[in-house]
Amino acid sequence: MHIFTSINRKTVRNISLLLAAGGLFTAGCKKDPQITDNGKVTDETPVVFQIPQGWPTPFYQFDNNKLSNAGFELGRKLFFDPRLSRDNSISCGSCHQPFAAFAQLDHPVSHGVNNLLGTRNSPALFNLNWHTSFFWDGGVNHIEAQPINPIQNPVEMDETLTGIIAKLNADANYRTQFKNTFGDETINSQRIFKAICQFMGMLVSDNSKYDRYLRGEAGGAMTTQELSGLQVFRTNCASCHKEPLFSDFSYRNNGLPKTNVNDSGRAHVTHDVADLYKFKVPSLRNLKYTSPYMHDGRFDVLDSVLAHYDHGIQQSPTLDPAVQNGIHLSAQERADLLTFLNTLNDETFVKDPRFQEPK
């Protein structure tokens, strides 16, 4: 939520833009965009961000970043371009893979330039417009402020803004794409970040079986076991993993035993001891594609996650009250729950041609 500490002309202008832009979303066409073979959204089919039925209002709705086909395609190209790294080897897509719901399959932590390892699991990227802060510790307060971090991090992409801009300026195709998106060929960090956010903001995952069930659509009929699992979920998990996004995006300590990394979590950002070892509650959508789990990827399979909640909780002063006594499920409840969680996987999302790496 933007904090209005002073009202000035800039705010007036921003709100005017929001009002103007709002007309786009409410008047957006309902039919699905036509998609060509390589997934490129054509000029005839406008890129439109639609809020899924029944979902809360997103925090980010492309204010001051007018969504367009050109902007979306530029953002997609940047997202998958390894030139954003110092040695041209690592792109955003290297650690955020479309087929893994934009997490990194089979990697507890990721490796960047020079094979340097990070300390945290690459988060899946979907439904980002509903997040109010970013990264496992929430240090970033706006989606457009996110990309600078992996770009500048020496164990990730290890590049500078100056370096990237020089590379993009040397590429006539990029200059044209910036012109088509922003009106002229100027390439600066603001335009780079906004274009990337046009791509990232369009990554909406709302077509799992569970979603079709709630909408009463074909393919949404849940089995008895899945419905039992939904009840198990609502009884034991929903206070943190709130529907329909399956997270309340708060920061909590869920009792993971400390490792030698001793990651202080959100306290690193807030300097508040009350935030020690708290990490963002991740969404439970698309778990089939996003293993391994937790902020450091320590659990390969969901059985391990459930075992942790059953008998692995470590007590500490900041342990979340919701898991104070653990979560104890019978074998049947565990089986039902896992069956339900399977209904949150959204195959159309991971296979959406618009979101794949451009050829």
Place this chain on the structure above:
Amino acid sequence: MLLAAAILVLLSACHKKDDPVTPSNNNNNNNNNGNDSTSDGPGTVNLSFVNKVGNQQMILGTTAYVNAHGDSFSINHYKYYISNIKLTTDSGKVFTEPNSYHLISEESDSTKSLLIVNVPKGNYTSVSFMIGVDSMANVSGAQSGYLDPIYGMYWGWSTGYIMAKLEGRSPQSPVANNVLSFHIAGYKGPNSVQRTVTLPLSDLAKVTSSKTPVITLISDAAKWFGPQTIIDFGFSPMVMEEGAAASAIADNYASMFSVQSVHNP
């Protein structure tokens, strides 16, 4: 719902305390009949900055200075944001520069002379500004101009601008290479380092459509380290996080600006 709330906030805030000055279109008081009909039009103010250390000129590199604690030090980098510039006339009217974000850097002489345009004709008696950038700029995503993170005055890991930066060396610094590094940031809560400065001008700055007064301000970097809170480089060679230490330095440097001169051509 967010939109409705935003509109409500906007409407309720339309009545400002200050009386905004708009460019005068009134030619009735023009004494020069038939002459320049734009003589009541707006003009420009040149707001210039001279960085010093105490009474000494600031020279980056090896020049040695002494802080209030008695520690010797030199400066390699010195940069600060000036934003939300306001000029007040002798009749109390206030002009606020729109989109007012400037980064003054000792290394770059061109940044030290600001041209503030479309200033209504008048005699100005004071200038005020924020050292740093306002909260809105810290929560609004990717910015451009002087707010571009390319200038190195930005924290990616905990979104927010470095309001002022001083880097150098001191023999008293216990860290590697005797480094001193002060990145003063944080816009939230009790340790916010935003500071507003109001300076009465030593002379009226007279703005007309054809005459540009030059207001020269001094920024005394020695004030970062005292006297309100004396900084001992042996214990505090670096501040690189938001918190009480950053806020104490901001309290110190809140009084580092003074008016050197006002020149009316």
